[in-house]
Every structure is written in structure tokens, then in C-alpha cells.
Amino acid sequence: MQKGVNSSMAFEGSIEDFGVADVLQLVNSQAKTGVLTFHYRKEIISLGFENGMISSAFHNRKGVLKPIGDYLILTGKISREEFSKFENIAKRRGVPIVDILVENAVLTKEDLEKIIEFKIQEVVDELFTWKKGEYKFRLGDRLYSKSKYSVFVNPQFLILEGMRRIDEWPKIKKAIPDPKIVFSKKKKPDITVEIGEQEKIILNLLDGKRAVEDIVETCGLGKFRTYHALYNLLDGGIIEKSTQVIKPKRRQKRLVALSTQNIIGIISWFLAILFLLTNLALSVYKRPFYKKYVLNYKKTSVHIKNYNDKKIEEAMEAYRILTGGNGSISELEKTGWFK
Template identity: 30%
Template sequence: MALQGSLEDFSLAEILQLISIQKKSGVLRLTSPEASGVVFFEKGVIVSLTDRREKKSDPLLEYLSTTNRLTEEQIEQICAIRGQSKKEFAEIIITGGYLTNKQLAEAIEMHARELLPRMLSWKKGVYNFSGDDKTVAKLFFKVPMKTEALLMESMRRIDESDRIKQLYSPAAVLRRREPPEKPELADEEKWVLGLIDGNRPIREILAKSRVGEFETYEILSDLIQVGVAEVAQWSAEGEPDVVPMRPVRKKRTTAPVLGIVVALAVILGASFGINWAVRLLLRAPAVPSATAALRANVNQEENVRFAAEVYRTKHGSYPDELTSLVDEGLLREKDIQGLSYLKSRDGFVLQRVPESGAD
């Protein structure tokens, strides 16, 4: 399968879907004015977003360094070995005992989740896909990542990242707070909280964090919402001194992204069934900390809104009741619990029902 052309005519999201649905193996190379990228596929599944066989520096190696998974000394050792052998960076890292298989796999997946949203933002450039099974087989270390799930996660990140950056500028300086009731935090949240010192702007925290830019931004937002951190000052000129604490509620300003997501659900549904497709796209990772309930409420409402959009795409109008989404198989009964729904002429109103006994 040979596929080439312009990103202005055929978006990266569409290319990824096509390769995935047709279960092709090969290498997709992208060149844009911003940068270049590569995606390795094996039977429609993404296995790498970097070419670790290159003699020159690998973006993954830089990621392992900036996220504090490898020291500068270790990076120098790995590069020295690479310069004297035909081994790829991943092989040197594993055989040299720098990281375990599990640690490297987790890093590669997190790096992919950082890379793909950037690549999806490229609107100009060219692409070339060569269906070469032998090329993919030469990769020493492959991490299978479901293309549809990774694409959906990237769409969510683009949406969420824009929302969070509107609330908290990269130039803003954060400081810690001691709330009356100290919440339980996950290890990664504790790590990011440790980077907050009252002097360091968000952009420096992002640079020093080991969990990637998006995860760090999301964690910072959560830490502020649960009360263990706050904005000490807005460095940008003209910003107010008082932190504008806002509820964690997404602004509905991302209709184009939602449209792509709904289209993806319909495309996947045509191949695998609409119910399976929606369940796949609505799946979200668990958050084992005090911020879980906070984020779960937002996720629940967003999932219901998404399911309603898929229902409208399929039937031409929004459902009369939330139970219709359950009857359709788009959601489960527990997915609509605690929510009230009212269909209107132009759309619908979705609200959370106060718990009994609440003020």
C-alpha cells in the first residue's frame, strides 16, 4: 500500500484512521514547516513514533533525559555505545540495564501521547506511507498502542490543553497551600507538587517535570482545584493579582474537535459496531487519588454529551431522555446517574443533581 500527498488535502487524523482500519503495516513519514515525524504501524497498530535506528539523536532519548528517567551521564554513555555499534538506542538501554522493559515501554507510550497531539496540529506539509512489513520488523523494541485510542486521547489532550492554558498562563508563578483537610495525592501529583516553590513559573515546572507537558499541566490544574496549590502572581502584564478561581467545567468552544471525534466514532462504528466504538472512545484512565472524584464528575458529563452527539448523528436529533442513550447501548445505567437532562429546541441542558441532604 503506497500512500502520499498533502496534509492540506488529507489530515493526519484521517490517514491514521485509514491505515488502522485497513490493518496495514509500514512507516508513515511526515514533513511540515514546523518539524518532521514518523509513525510505525504493525497490522494497523502504532508501535513507535520515533525511528530509533537513526544514528543521530533520538527524540525519545531527549524525552528520557528531560523527564529524569536517565541522567546526563547515562545519556552520554548510551550515545557513545551507539556511535560504535549498529544497535539502536532502545536495545542499548535494555541490554545495558539502564531501564527495565516495563519502564521503557511506559516511557515510550507517554512520549507517544506527547508527540501525536503536536503532529495533529500540523495543517501543512506532506506525508508518505510505505507498506513495508520488513522495516517494522527491524525495530528492536515495539510498544503496541491502539491507533483509535491514541488518536482519541490526543484529541482530548488538544481540547483540554487549550482549556487549561486559558486558565493558567505558562508565565504564572505557583505556591503551595495548606488546606484544612489535606487530600491524598498520587505519586506523580506529589512529584509535581514538589516542583512548586513560590518562585518557579509554570513553564519551568513543565521543563523539569518527568511526566510530560500535558500530564503536568493537568496535575497542576487538579492541585489548584483541591486546594494544595494556588497562583501566587500572574507574570503576564495586565493580569490581576487575585487568582480567578473557576470551576472545573469545560467551555464548549471546541466544536471542530468534537466533530472529528463524533466522526471517528461513526467510522469505527461502521467497521466494528457503533456501541463498541463509543465505549472505546469514552474509556478514560483511572485516577487513584483525591482528585479522582473531581475529574470523574467532569468526565461523566463530557461522556454523556459525547454520547448525545453520537445519538444525534445517528438519528438526526438529540434524545428525549437520557435513558434513550442507555437503551441505544451508548451508555450504561450508572453513566447517567446523578444527572438531569432537558431537551431544548437548539440542544439540551445537562446538570448535576444535588445529593440528598446537601445544602
């Protein structure tokens, strides 16, 4: 349900009550300028509007959508070294990197507009997968106010594309459940469908080694279009799942070179530990050899023994005087003088 709708067109609500398509249509129908932000937990998607048309998009979740820089590098439009050089220039001048790329003829204005449109479509496609979340429209705000290059995409087109892709996604995901699956071309394909331009791009990248996630990064078509093209090729009998499984790369073990001194030290430590363990084991059965040199503190002192003997003699003598008995130790024990 919408909250806070007023004449200035600032509003907020939940997509469970007022869906993504409805919110986009509302801003478009009123031809307003501002930023529409959706958030769910820590994830945020923002869409910039100019007179009801979408002019920019932003998604804060890493690993879902590649930034424009990564997209240009992965698709071979610019090298990583060149991009870093232009990125430093953009930071010094305080302008977007795309402005520098156009100025230096790395991209044409038309190329840039196509890339921005493509990235907007990617963000909106991702937004249509959300089932929960909150939204808020801020009138008059702009996402990228410094950029002098912009596009204007009709939300109605994005809504139709987004709804169509959401309907098709379950069957595509069922056929391609894992991004690490590897596809290869059939040697004798049974071509039952006409191959489109996107399918031709994907077919040229299939070498029996690249996983689906690698193709998504390098083809430049985006996640949905790549999966859709793969599904069409698979369903048309042109490609097949490869038996090869992409496994995580194992870290190579480092070989450590040991010097002679290190080896002697290791052997010495080993022998010392072995000696202690052997001596501990022998102590269970017999007294270790070195204990004959150790003073036994449990043995009764000579002085204490002499003192005890003297006390016994005195007790025996007192017994004989008092009782007239013989004063033997056994007799003293029987009569209770000794315990």
C-alpha cells in the first residue's frame, strides 16, 4: 500500500502491496524527475528518472551485475591498463569515467548509449526477481548529476521485457541449473530452429571448456540473454552438456628448500623427542637409569628412625616397671600401649 502520496509526487511503500511494474508505471505516467530506490535487507537498487523516462540505474550488490568498466574490459572493448589510465584521469578531474572514454574516442556516444541502456535493462531485470522489499521516490534527485551523457529508456518497454523474462526464467533455470555447467557444440546437430544473432554470438564462444558463468562475463549480452540463448541452442539440438566438470582451482603447494643446517636441526629435535618418549615408556616397567642419582625423599630419615626406636625402648621400660611384664612389642600391642 502506498504511503505519503502528495502533490509533489514523493511517495513510498512496499512492493508486496504495490508491485514493481505498478510503481514504474506510476512515475512514468506522471512524467516526473527524481530517484526511485528499492531496498531489501542490505540490497539496494536505484533508478534515475528524467520526465518519466529511466536515465540511469544503480545496484549495490557485488557479483550480480558487472560495473561498466568490467563490462568493457571483459568484452574486449578496452584493456585493463588503458582503463586504469583513463580512470585516474577521471578521478583527477572529478568526472565520470565514461566521459573520459568518449573524449578519447575509446567509445562513441552511440556506443555508450547502447551500453547504458543494456545496463539499465540488467538492473530492472534483477529488480523484477524481487518478491519483497520497500521503495521510495525522491522528487528532484539525480543519480549521476555530473555526467554529460545520458539516455532515456521508456519504462513501458522495460516492464514488458521484464515480465516476459520472469515468465521464461523457471524453464531456463531448470534446463541450466548450475552456472558451472560446460556446453559444447554437437558434431552433427539436428537444427530445428533458426539461429538468431545472440545465439550466434554464444555459439562462437562455446569451446567445451568455458562454463556458463564465464560466457556470461565475456559475451556482453548479460545474464538473462546469455541463458536464454543457451536454452534456445540446447532446446534446438545444436549444443549439449559436456562431460567436463569445472572444479575450483587448487592452490599449488610450495616446495621449501632445506639447507644442511636445517636438516641437522630437524633430526636433532626428532631424536630428542624420541629419547623422551622412550624413557617415558620404560618408566612404566622399571626405574629409569638416571633415577639412581636422584635423592629419594620418600625414604625415612636416619634421625627419625633413631628417635622412634628410642621412644619404643622408653615405652617398653615403662611397661615393665608399671605392670611387671616382660615388655615385648607384641605384649604392648595386645594391651593397647602400641597401635
